Amino acid sequence: GQSLEQPSEVTAVEGAIVQINCTYQTSGFYGLSWYQQHDGGAPTFLSYNALDGLEETGRFSSFLSRSDSYGYLLLQELQMKDSASYFCAVSRQGGKLIFGQGTELSVKP
Amino acid sequence: DTEVTQTPKHLVMGMTNKKSLKCEQHMGHRAMYWYKQKAKKPPELMFVYSYEKLSINESVPSRFSPECPNSSLLNLHLHALQPEDSALYLCASSQILRTSALVYEQFFGPGTRLTVL
Numbered sequence: 001g002q003s004l005e006q007p008s009e010v011t012a013v014e015g016a017i018v019q020i021n022c023t024y025q026t027s028g029f030y031g032l033s034w035y036q037q038h039d040g041g042a043p044t045f046l047s048y049n050a051l052d053g054l055e056e057t058g059r060f061s062s063f064l065s066r067s068d069s070y071g072y073l074l075l076q077e078l079q080m081k082d083s084a085s086y087f088c089a090v091s092r093q094g095g096k097l098i099f100g101q102g103t104e105l106s107v108k109p
Numbered sequence: 110d111t112e113v114t115q116t117p118k119h120l121v122m123g124m125t126n127k128k129s130l131k132c133e134q135h136m137g138h139r140a141m142y143w144y145k146q147k148a149k150k151p152p153e154l155m156f157v158y159s160y161e162k163l164s165i166n167e168s169v170p171s172r173f174s175p176e177c178p179n180s181s182l183l184n185l186h187l188h189a190l191q192p193e194d195s196a197l198y199l200c201a202s203s204q205i206l207r208t209s210a211l212v213y214e215q216f217f218g219p220g221t222r223l224t225v226l
Contacts, residue, residue, distance in 0.1 A: 033214070042113075042199065042217040043152060087151055094165055095140045095203060097215060099151035 002026035004100035006088055011106045012078055020073045020103045022088035030091040032064050032071045035099075038084045046073065048091075075105075083107045113218035115200050121224045124190060130221045132183040132200030141183040142215065143175060144199040152199055158183060159205060190225045197222050 004024045012018040022032065031050035035043040047055050049064035049071060061074040075082055088100045113134045122128050132141065139160050144152035157165035158177040172194075174186040183200055201215040 042219050043215075044217065045214045048214060095142070095157050095159065095205070095215075096154060096165060097142075097152075098154075102149075102151050 002090070002098055004088055004090060004098065006086075006100045006103045008101065009104045009106070011108065013108050014078055014080060016078050017074065017076050018078060018105065020075075020086050020088075020105070022071045022073075022100055024069050024071075024088070024090050024100075026090050026092070026098065028092045029066070030093065032062070033089045033091060033097065034060075034062055034073045035087045035089060036084050037087065037102075043087065046086075078107050080107050080109065113200055113202055113216050115198075115218035115221050117221055118219070119222050119224075121226065122187065122190065123226050124192070126190075127186070127188045129187065130185040130198055130200075130223075132185075132218055133181055134202040134216070134218075135181055136202060136216065137180075138202035138204055138216070139180060140203045140205050141177060142201040142203075143173075143183070143185050144201065144217075146197040146199055146220070156185075187223075190223075192225050195223055195225045 006022045033048045034046040036046050037043045046060055047062040049055055049062050052066055054063045059076045064071040083106055085102045085104050087102045089097045116131045141158045143155040146152045154167050155169045156175045161177045172189050176184040197220040199220045200218040203215045
């Protein structure tokens with residue numbers, strides 16, 4: 001089987017740093033992606049890790065440990081517009097993406 | 110052009126109707142996808158097309174029928190749907206890396222919000 005676990009909700013204040021964790025159990029793992037989705041909007045790609053380590057893209061960073069089946073998304077200098085749902089997703093052969101249940105991030109002033 | 114477009118934005122249909130959802134991209138992507146998303150849930154993969162051929166069907170009921178007429182277009186034909194099929198239907202596209210079947214960044218369209226009465 002396959003499963004991904006991430007917290008359902010996270011709340012933080014503007015300017016803070018927040019980390020959203022994701023643990024996974026799956027066969028045929030190629031990499032871990034992160035997507036952001038605002039209410040009523042389409043998922044948009046944030047980052048991807050195929051190898052262990054940290055990937056940094058502006059205010060967002062993503063980390064992967066394949067041996068621990070664990071990854072996280074780190075959001076720095078939080079802004080109100082970062083309030084959204086964040087999904088981790090496992091990439092499998094053939095382009096198959098399996099999404100976690102999503103973490104709803106609320107950024108307060 | 111880094112956009113995936115979907116039409117219509119909203120669709121209301123009865124259980125006996127036949128309708129189609131359309132998706133288009135002009136990024137030269139050779140993989141295209143249909144997802145279904147219920148409120149407060151993650152997208153669930155339905156179909157994957159690779160080089161215009163159906164490569165993955167996630168055991169979707171036959172009342173959903175996908176079609177890929179060419180490398181830029183993807184359709185989803187709907188017939189005899191049930192009220193529980195009401196959801197946001199998302200189309201996505203991506204490149205296919207030549208070294209393997211691996212893809213990693215999918216570009217999503219805005220979706221069609223479907224209501225089945």
